[in-house]
Amino acid sequence: MGRVGVLLLNLGGPDKLEDVRPFLYNLFSDPEIIRLPFTWLQKPLAWWISSRRVQKSQENYKQIGGGSPLRRITEAQGEALREQLDDLGQDAKIYVGMRYWHPYTEEAIAKITQDNIDRLVILPLYPQFSISTSGSSFRLLDKIWQENPKLQLIDYTVIPSWYKSTGYLQAMAQLIDQQIEQCPNPDEAQIFFSAHGVPKSYVEEAGDPYQQEIEECTHLIMQTLNRPNSHVLAYQSRVGPVEWLQPYTEEAIPELGEKGVKDLVVVPISFVSEHIETLQEIDIEYRELAEEAGIHNFRRVPALNTHPVFIKALADLVLDALKAPSLKFAQATQWKKKVRIYPPEGWEWGMTSSAEVWNGRIAMLGFIALIIELVTGHGLLHLVGLL
Numbered sequence: 001m002g003r004v005g006v007l008l009l010n011l012g013g014p015d016k017l018e019d020v021r022p023f024l025y026n027l028f029s030d031p032e033i034i035r036l037p038f039t040w041l042q043k044p045l046a047w048w049i050s051s052r053r054v055q056k057s058q059e060n061y062k063q064i065g066g067g068s069p070l071r072r073i074t075e076a077q078g079e080a081l082r083e084q085l086d087d088l089g090q091d092a093k094i095y096v097g098m099r100y101w102h103p104y105t106e107e108a109i110a111k112i113t114q115d116n117i118d119r120l121v122i123l124p125l126y127p128q129f130s131i132s133t134s135g136s137s138f139r140l141l142d143k144i145w146q147e148n149p150k151l152q153l154i155d156y157t158v159i160p161s162w163y164k165s166t167g168y169l170q171a172m173a174q175l176i177d178q179q180i181e182q183c184p185n186p187d188e189a190q191i192f193f194s195a196h197g198v199p200k201s202y203v204e205e206a207g208d209p210y211q212q213e214i215e216e217c218t219h220l221i222m223q224t225l226n227r228p229n230s231h232v233l234a235y236q237s238r239v240g241p242v243e244w245l246q247p248y249t250e251e252a253i254p255e256l257g258e259k260g261v262k263d264l265v266v267v268p269i270s271f272v273s274e275h276i277e278t279l280q281e282i283d284i285e286y287r288e289l290a291e292e293a294g295i296h297n298f299r300r301v302p303a304l305n306t307h308p309v310f311i312k313a314l315a316d317l318v319l320d321a322l323k324a325p326s327l328k329f330a331q332a333t334q335w336k337k338k339v340r341i342y343p344p345e346g347w348e349w350g351m352t353s354s355a356e357v358w359n360g361r362i363a364m365l366g367f368i369a370l371i372i373e374l375v376t377g378h379g380l381l382h383l384v385g386l387l
């Protein structure tokens with residue numbers, strides 16, 4: 001089989017407060033995070049949004065100790081996975097490739113080429129697929145692959161999503177069960193799945209399978225849990241003015257309080273490590289909201305981190321992927337096929353949808369330019385270096 005490598009993909013997070021601004025800039029520079037009609041607008045807009053958000057974001061990171069624990073936890077998961085694979089008789093080197101902060105995906109790929117890896121399993125640490133997470137990393141990898149002929153010698157395979165994995169479902173069910181059992185009337189506890197949100201347009205216009213995968217995942221976890229508790233699903237972490245998937249967590253919690261819920265077990269579902277959205281948003285912000293709404297027993301299910309059943313599930317995914325036919329980036333990013341051609345191909349004169357779309361785009365551009373000039377004191381041409 002030759003030398004085997006496993007590339008763990010993750011989003012990355014700032015290690016310290018000074019990292020927050022460049023991290024946010026990297027994140028908002030990604031066209032899979034902010035989808036714009038003009039690529040040249042991406043960087044000035046990323047600079048503007050990250051400058052506006054940095055203070056609020058830094059305050060949140062301060063509340064969880066001044067940085068994200070994501071790198072430390074992902075590296076610990078990698079080490080636990082290496083040991084588990086070794087126990088199962090599979091020697092493998094593990095690499096961590098983050099999308100927006102160190103160790104960057106590019107750094108991991110440099111190590112993979114140096115180590116002369118022959119077979120590579122690409123495993124995103126997101127159980128469900130979204131254009132904005134695994135999709136963005138696959139797109140970047142596809143580009144890196146096309147630019148480097150040496151990489152084309154590696155027989156790689158991609159695991160697009162794995163929320164149906166039995167071990168993952170069992171580990172989630174165990175952690176939920178432990179929290180429920182600590183409630184005064186365990187069967188009465190309300191289970192609250194809180195998934196990371198995405199803009200509604202990702203699902204409805206770009207064909208992101210994320211919402212469908214999240215819904216199926218909650219259903220499978222409930223089946224595995226096999227308890228009579230009632231459950232709801234809501235979406236957290238909305239950013240910006242556009243509509244995201246609904247219901248929003250911050251609205252759903254007070255509604256449950258009004259209905260008389262007293263014991264709430266919150267299950268973060270889109271991510272497998274503790275990070276700012278579990279430690280700050282759920283543990284601090286949503287706990288306060290719940291308290292105000294009369295929900296005094298607020299419990300949060302811990303993230304999987306290095307839970308042994310979960311690590312075994314990751315090892316099984318790797319071993320199965322090594323046995324199965326390879327899945328390439330093009331196949332793993334098939335959501336693109338569903339994208340509507342917008343505006344319609346070909347120009348028609350008159351009050352047509354092409355004209356409507358282009359009028360809308362030009363108006364939007366003018367509006368953005370006006371806001372940028374008002375906030376920065378410089379025109380758009382100055383910012384993109386043309387003046």
Ligand SMILES: C=CC1=C(C)c2cc3[nH]c(cc4nc(cc5[nH]c(cc1n2)c(C)c5CCC(=O)O)C(CCC(=O)O)=C4C)c(C)c3C=C
Pocket residue numbers: 011012013014027033053057068069070126130132133196197198199210239270271274275276277
């Ligand atoms: C603006 C759009 C964003 C989309 C779409 C989005 C999707 C998305 N994100 C995660 C997981 C994580 N996000 C993290 C940080 C983070 N994400 C956004 C914005 C979007 N995310 C911002 C602005 C930030 C920075 C933090 C902040 O200012 O609020 C992180 C890192 C957390 C850490 O500990 O550092 C993770 C992880 C998922 C799963 C997802 C879609 C499914």
Ligand SMILES: [Fe+2]
Pocket residue numbers: 196237
């Ligand atoms: Fe995010």
